[in-house]
Amino acid sequence: MPAGRVLLVIAVALATAMLLDSRGMVHTGEAMPPGGARDFVLDIAHPTDSLAHELRLDWPHEKLNQLLGRQQYTGPSDLTRVSVDQDNQPVLGPQAQGSASPSASAPVAALRPISAAAPLHVLFTGDSMMLGIGPQATNLATGIKTLRVDQEAHPSTGLVVPQFFDWSLYAMKIDRDNPDAVVIIIGGNDGQGIAVPNGALQPGSEEWAVEYRRRATVVMGILSHDGTRPVYWLSMPPTRDDEVPTRFMQVLNAATQQAAQRVPGVRWINLYDAYAVNGGFSDELPDGHGGSYLARTSDGVHFTYKGAEVAARLALAGVDRDWHYMPQGKPAPAPAGGTPPGASPAPAPAPPG
Amino acid sequence: MIFPTIEFAAFFLVVFTLSWLLMPHQRVWKPFILAASYFFYGYADVRFTLLLAASTLLNQAGAIAVHRAAGQRLRKALLFTTVIGNLGLLGWFKYYGFLVDSVDSALRSVGLGAPLPFLRIALPVGISFFTFMAMSYVIDVYRREIQPTSLINFAVYEAFFPHLVAGPIVRASEFVPQLQGPRNPRDIPAARAFFLIMGGLFKKVVLAELLATHIVDPVFNSPDAHSAPEILFATYGYAVQIFCDFSAYSEMAIGFALLLGFRFPDNFNRPYTATSLGDYWHRWHMTLSRWLRDYLYIPLGGNRRGPKRTYVNLVVTMLLGGLWHGAAWTYVIWGGIHGTGLCVEHWWGERKARRRRRRARTPYPSPYMPPAGHVQVLPGDHYYPIANPIARARPLPGRAVPKPHPAAAARLEGAGFAGPGLAGLRPAPGAVAVAAAPEVSVGQDDQPSVVGVWVCRIVTFNVICLAFIFFRSPDLSSALSALGVLFTGWGQPSPLITPTVLLAIAVGIGVQYLPTRFWDRLQLRFSLIRPAVQGLLLGLGIVVFHTLVPHTGIAPFIYFRF
Known part of the structure; x- marks a missing residue:
């Protein structure tokens, strides 16, 4: 076939795919790292999506999804409802403000008794940081008859771009599934500006932190179901400075910590201190026997399989404090190499019931 | 940059158009395709392009020096230096951490807590592939099989983006002649290119994911x-998954190269229809297999130095093949299982051959052990002999010589090249032998029954899977845990085994049993359709594949990390 005809085939194929799966293109663009390529893709994807929707060309894709019985997480989202005042400052709704005073020690409602017949069901979820923590938690829970761990990670997601993956809608799905408790980590992909009607809030700025806190509060509120379900929100660990600046990570963690203080039933677990060596990022962690081991992957953000164990143990220890799922006389999984400073859940939850 | 992404689609559209526009002007086309390939490689991390450029310069200098050197001793020394340089690069980026970790563990076990300095070294994508290609170029120059080519030709050969990050491992003798003219x-x-690309897309985006x-x-x-x-x-x-992932990349690479006017050797030929491990290695990652055969197994002595040395060479080759995949003991064990399995097959074949000779009461040299000093390059030979009667048996004197068995014929297909239009290229040595010596046949008594063939296939597949437990596990203890559960954990609930999973496994294996003519006919019919309709069908295919398995992003190909 001549090259010109081949070019025609390729162009028609790409145009067909773009028009019939324009939502997918927007979705893919939203998942790309910030930069020129992402802007370019989105600049093409958004108008294409509008056109395809007007022409009802998204119909086959939607029908195919229905045919496959795939549930779409759609509906009104509290994450995307950002309104700004005349100074381009986000206006926070009542839910974002939380209760008037921090409810750090507000207990969750009475927790149900757990047994081997009705084990505690904990969902470990979050972004790609959970890809290591979830399996480690599952391993640690093996053999504990009173505990059942499920894991579900959604890589490349966060609170900053709900157009790509809306954690508030997904939290509603979790709420419907009704696990007893949720362990969650989000933030690894959130080092980018938050789009608002008049532009974008600069990552790490005060306005950015306010809006991020609002979004975290929304997700925590849905997950905790008015304080009846304990939520264990894991902070972000320190990251290598050239990947995500330390100061930004501290802003993000402060925002989620403040959010956690405002939502009853949410326990904020400090991974930053647990993974910090001399106050900052380190590839390796002490193993408790005078040596060290590799805890972080080469990207300077994620955990190695072994490194994720610290976070998994901290999370399970936090869960055990509320639920006492460990048989009497047996301690909950403690962090390897001893409990690092600041590793205990903060704020400390009140005893259940 | 990975293939099934929007970025690559845009990149390829531009490169395809400009490549054909510039093709008549070779002096412009070569720098253009080189720049495009470096852009492709540096898209994720531009620093790695420096490594690629360094590798190109090192090997080109080495090849020219080897070619110009007068004495054999000097040529050997220059070759040795270049190979060490390549292995040094590979070792530094790929194996330093493994070495430090292993030495450190060993020191600790004897009470010497003196850890070696640990450095965080990022592994450049595809380093194993382009290093192996570059080494083969220098070694072929040393063997006087090829002449050094120009720097721009060699740079394009090493960096050509379709094969750059995950193969196929193309040889200079196959690729450089294609650069000689527009x-x-x-x-x-x-049609073939689109089928390869769409087939790869389906395997990667749907089945593997x-x-x-x-x-x-x-x-x-x-x-x-x-x-x-x-x-x-x-x-x-x-x-x-690994078959769908890796063969998908290879097929897409071959497809994109075809669209740019270049032909690559095939890399997979229905590997899970193999009836022995030897047969499997004729079908799986064929370009790596022939590389290991030609540059490792045969230089080690192959099967020329008696049975014991053959076994050692087999195991050494497979262990190093395992280490090529990554610096971990799990890969070493994976290679060990394959090496041991091949030795067992070899021994079994020898045993059967001896019995056959006794029955025939005719002195006949073993088909597996040629006389010392003779390099055995049998039809379709690989880097070890196959102890498989279906593919390897020789006719006995006085016996009828039937037509090649379909399994043997299938091997001929996958011996290094497939598809039309490759006649002008110099095929791999194995392929030469296939063409030159059509003696693969079996005596009537050795014809395996259908049941026998299937028993062989099932046993082979399960041995391959056993080795994959080590290959996939994140560490040795996880692999042993998996094996432990496999033998003790029956009777527990298995919620992850769903009809969807079973269907995906069945489809992934089942497509390998579809006859080649089925795909040929489909391809022919597709080629008769109008171009605009072809494009429409391909676009619909992309949408359906993307919808079948929802993604939050395409995972990198497994072999990128190798």
Whole structure:
């Protein structure tokens, strides 16, 4: 076939795919790292999506999804409802403000008794940081008859771009599934500006932190179901400075910590201190026997399989404090190499019931 | 940059158009395609392009020096220096951490707590592939099989983006001749290229992603938390996943190269229809297999130095093949299982051959052990002989010589090249032998029954899967846990084994049993359709594939990390 005809085939194929799966293109663009390529893709994807929707060309894709019985997480989202005042400052709704005073020690409602017949069901979820923590938690829970761990990670997601993956809608799905408790980590992909009607809030700025806190509060509120379900929100660990600046990570963690203080039933677990060596990022962690081991992957953000164990143990220890799922006389999984400073859940939850 | 992404689609559209526009002007085309390939490689991390450039300069200098050197001793020394330089680069980026970790553990075990300095070294994508290609170029120059080519030709050969990051491992003798003149813009085998690309897309985006997320990753990340049936089906699932993932990349690479006017050797030929491990290695990652054969196994002595040395060479080759995949003991064990399996097959074949000779009461040299000093390059030979009567048996004197068995014929297809239009290239030595010596046949008594063939296939597949448990597990203890559960964890619930998973495994294996003529006919019919309709069908295919398995992003290809 001549090259010109081949070019025609390729162009028609790409145009067909773009028009019939324009939502997918927007979705893919939203998942790309910030930069020129992402802007370019989105600049093409958004108008294409509008056109395809007007022409009802998204119909086959939607029908195919229905045919496959795939549930779409759609509906009104509290994450995307950002309104700004005349100074381009986000206006926070009542839910974002939380209760008037921090409810750090507000207990969750009475927790149900757990047994081997009705084990505690904990969902470990979050972004790609959970890809290591979830399996480690599952391993640690093996053999504990009173505990059942499920894991579900959604890589490349966060609170900053709900157009790509809306954690508030997904939290509603979790709420419907009704696990007893949720362990969650989000933030690894959130080092980018938050789009608002008049532009974008600069990552790490005060306005950015306010809006991020609002979004975290929304997700925590849905997950905790008015304080009846304990939520264990894991902070972000320190990251290598050239990947995500330390100061930004501290802003993000402060925002989620403040959010956690405002939502009853949410326990904020400090991974930053647990993974910090001399106050900052380190590839390796002490193993408790005078040596060290590799805890972080080469990207300077994620955990190695072994490194994720610290976070998994901290999370399970936090869960055990509320639920006492460990048989009497047996301690909950403690962090390897001893409990690092600041590793205990903060704020400390009140005893259940 | 990875193939099934929007970035690559845009990149390829531009490169395809400009490449054919510039093709008549070779002096412009070569720098253009080189720049495009470096852009492709540096898209994720521009620093790695420096490594690629360094590798190119090192090997080109080495090849020219080897070619110009007068004495044999000097030529050998220069070759040795270049190979050490390549292995040094590979070792530094790929094996330093493994070495430090292993030495450190050993020192600790004897009470010497003196850890070596640990450095965080990022592994450049595709370093194993382009290093092997560059080494083959220098070695072929040393062997006087090829002449050094120009720097720009060699740079394009090493960096050509379709094969740059995950193969196929193309040889200079196959690729450089294609750079000699402009490609014909009116004769692009587009139907084959589109079939390869769409087939690869389906395997990667649908089957591999589905199996990875639904069973393989959850089970292998925490094997203790799963039941024996889940471990078993996760292992089968991984066998399908890695085949779909890797062969998808290879096929897409071949397809994109075809669209640009270049032909690559095939890399896979229905590997899970293999009836022995030897047969499997004729079908799996064929370009790596022939590399190991020609540059490792045969230089080690191959099967020229008696049975014991042959066994050693087999095991050494497979262990190093395992280490090529990564610096971990799990890969070493994977290679060890394959090496041992091949030795057992070899021994078994020898034993059967001896019995056959006794029955025939005719002195006949073993088909497996040629006289010392003779390099055995049998029809379709690989880097070890195959102890498989279907593919390897020789006719006995006085016996009728039937036509080649279909399994042997299938091997001929996958001996190094497939598809039309490759006649002008110098095929691999194995392929030469296939063409030159059509003596593969079996005596009537050795014809295996259908049941026998299937028993061989099932046993072979399960041995491959056993080795994959080590290959996939994140570490040795996880692999042993998985094996432990496999033998003890029956009777527990297995919620991860769903009809979708079973269907994906069945499809992944089943497509390998579809006859080649089925695909040929489909391809022919597709080629007769109008171009605009072809484009429409391809676009619909992309949408359906993307919808079948929802993604939050395409996972990198497994072999990128090798």
